[in-house]
Amino acid sequence: MKEFIITENKSEKAVLVGLITPEQNERQVNEYLDELRFLAETAGTVAVKKFTQRLDHPNQVTFVGKGKLDEIKEYVAEHEIGLVIFDDELTAKQIRNLEKELTVRILDRTSLILDIFASRAQTAHAKTQVELAQYQYMLPRLTRLWTHLERQRGGGVTMRGPGETQLETDRRIILDKISKLKKELEEIDRQMSTQRKNRGKMVRVALVGYTNVGKSTLMNTLSKTDVFAENKLFATLDTTVRKVIIGNLPFLLCDTVGFIRKLPTELIESFKSTLDEVRDADLLIHVVDVSHPSFEDQIEVAKRTLSEIDKVNKPVIMVFNKVDRFTFTPKDDDDLTPVTRENISLDELKQTWMARLPDSCIFISAKHHSNIEELKAKMYRKIKDIHVTRFPYNDFLFQEYEEDEFV
Numbered sequence: 222m223k224e225f226i227i228t229e230n231k232s233e234k235a236v237l238v239g240l241i242t243p244e245q246n247e248r249q250v251n252e253y254l255d256e257l258r259f260l261a262e263t264a265g266t267v268a269v270k271k272f273t274q275r276l277d278h279p280n281q282v283t284f285v286g287k288g289k290l291d292e293i294k295e296y297v298a299e300h301e302i303g304l305v306i307f308d309d310e311l312t313a314k315q316i317r318n319l320e321k322e323l324t325v326r327i328l329d330r331t332s333l334i335l336d337i338f339a340s341r342a343q344t345a346h347a348k349t350q351v352e353l354a355q356y357q358y359m360l361p362r363l364t365r366l367w368t369h370l371e372r373q374r375g376g377g378v379t380m381r382g383p384g385e386t387q388l389e390t391d392r393r394i395i396l397d398k399i400s401k402l403k404k405e406l407e408e409i410d411r412q413m414s415t416q417r418k419n420r421g422k423m424v425r426v427a428l429v430g431y432t433n434v435g436k437s438t439l440m441n442t443l444s445k446t447d448v449f450a451e452n453k454l455f456a457t458l459d460t461t462v463r464k465v466i467i468g469n470l471p472f473l474l475c476d477t478v479g480f481i482r483k484l485p486t487e488l489i490e491s492f493k494s495t496l497d498e499v500r501d502a503d504l505l506i507h508v509v510d511v512s513h514p515s516f517e518d519q520i521e522v523a524k525r526t527l528s529e530i531d532k533v534n535k536p537v538i539m540v541f542n543k544v545d546r547f548t549f550t551p552k553d554d555d556d557l558t559p560v561t562r563e564n565i566s567l568d569e570l571k572q573t574w575m576a577r578l579p580d581s582c583i584f585i586s587a588k589h590h591s592n593i594e595e596l597k598a599k600m601y602r603k604i605k606d607i608h609v610t611r612f613p614y615n616d617f618l619f620q621e622y623e624e625d626e627f628v
Contacts, residue, residue, distance in 0.1 A: 235261055235304035236296065237271040240279055247273070250308070252515050253482065257308050257330060259433075264337050266304060270296065283322065284315050294323055306333055309483070313362040330483055331358060346409050353402040360395050363388055410497075423464075424472040424607045426600070427502035429527060431519035432479025434510040435542040437461075439587040440476040443597070460498050467601045470608065475502070480526045482518075499530050503607045505537045506600070511570075511584065512546035514562060536603055539582035540596065541575075545589050 237257050239250045250273055258268040274289045283290050284307060297305065304326045305319070311329040319327045328336075335355050342348040428436040444463040462475040475498045499505070507523065509516050544567065552564045567584070575582060583599055585592040 233266050233303045234269050234300065235266045235306050236293065236302055237261070237268050237306050237308065238285060238293065239271065239273050239308040240285070241273055241275040242278060247275075252518075253308050256482065257306060257333070260330075260333050260337065261306060264333060264340070266306075268306070269300065269302070272296075279309065279315075281312075282315065283318050284309075284311060290319075290322060297323055297325055304328065306330070316362065334481070334484075346406075349402055349405050349409065353399060353406065356395050356399050356402065360392070360399070363391050363395070422611050424504065424604050424611075425498075425502045426465075426472055426474050426504045426506060426604065427499050428474070428476050428506045428508055429499060430479060430508040430523050431510065432481050434479065434508045434513075434519070435587045436476050436479065436508045439506075439508060439540070439542065439585075440474065442587050442590060442593055444474055462498070467597050467604070470601055470604055472604050472608075480523045482522050484526065499527065502535065504600075504603055505535055506540055507537050508540045508542050510543050511541035511567070512543040512548070516541075517562075536607075537581060538596075538599060538603065539578055541582065541584045542587050544584050544591065545586040 237254050239254045239257070241247050241250050245253070251271075254271045254273070258271070261268045272285075272289065272293055274285050276286065280286055285293070293305065296302065302325060305323055305328075307327070307329045309329065310331050311319070311327070316327050316329075335351065335358060338347075338351045339355065342351045428440060430436055440461065440463070444465045460475055460477055462473055465472055465474045477498055505527075507520075509520055513519060547567050549566050550563050551566075552558075552560060571584075583592060583596050585596055587593070
């Protein structure tokens with residue numbers, strides 16, 4: 222099995238586990254595990270090895286087969302591994318059995334993402350959303366909890382009835398917390414909805430896309446502000462809105478939480494209010510990391526998530542970011558194997574399906590400010606078309622500016 226390079230960081234060591242099934246082939250599983258490794262690093266864990274197994278479907282008891290479980294168990298014991306992370310969501314039964322067999326902490330992809338969200342949430346709004354998602358994830362897995370939730374409960378009359386089991390008590394407590402958090406979110410949502418209405422009729426532009434594609438960096442470049450951005454998944458959770466002016470045209474630009482494969486249902490539900498900025502947007506800037514080997518898959522993930530958020534078709538500018546990091550390996554003349562994505566240059570890629578998007582796509586480097594002025598010009602024309610439908614008496618001003626600046 223391929224081992225990852227271990228850094229000098231003294232973080233907890235972990236191994237990753239994924240399944241090759243009829244629904245996901247070996248290449249996809251390896252890509253998912255690479256992404257899981259990135260998630261683990263974001264959470265402060267060092268992934269040192271990955272295990273894969275080919276099965277028609279996950280084992281209902283231990284997720285992987287007995288032979289593979291023994292192999293993982295041996296490696297964990299020999300290398301003092303403290304954490305095993307599975308790429309798919311585990312049931313309470315699977316988690317309980319895996320913890321018993323491996324005697325280490327067990328996480329699945331969903332719980333890892335929730336942990337990252339919990340550590341990244343800054344505002345009361347984001348913290349409430351994450352807490353709600355955590356309790357919704359926890360509810361069907363109560364049978365594996367080793368500590369009683371009643372210790373977290375404040376004063377008041379106990380809900381424990383005659384003959385009621387601890388599991389039933391814990392379930393009641395969590396349901397109470399979920400109900401309370403939903404009410405808190407409803408109140409926060411009403412306040413945020415009022416804030417959005419108070420912004421008036423200004424055109425709203427939303428940066429959307431897969432996580433870690435450079436949305437926050439582009440936000441900083443366009444708005445000349447300092448929104449937190451780093452090379453980690455989910456660096457930004459809270460929606461940031463800035464007033465931006467291109468030329469003489471003002472508009473609102475918002476940075477949103479990134480999307481990811483297998484995004485937990487609990488997070489989609491609890492973060493709907495954050496994504497209201499996407500629903501209210503007049504123009505979407507879909508940012509893509511063109512240097513990523515699976516950027517086309519990431520585009521599809523983002524499109525699927527966007528379709529779940531808002532069924533209305535809105536104008537979109539496809540921004541292919543990180544052109545400065547794009548690499549490829551040319552094929553030798555005597556190499557008769559099929560051409561892959563890794564063998565195609567950026568210029569060749571531009572002649573594929575991208576060639577059909579000449580008016581709504583652009584290639585940039587937000588970090589190095591490459592082609593930013595061209596992006597601004599493209600945004601200007603799109604935003605102006607929306608703006609003059611609301612303020613038609615301003616049309617002559619924008620025409621005059623466009624002639625002076627962009628033509």
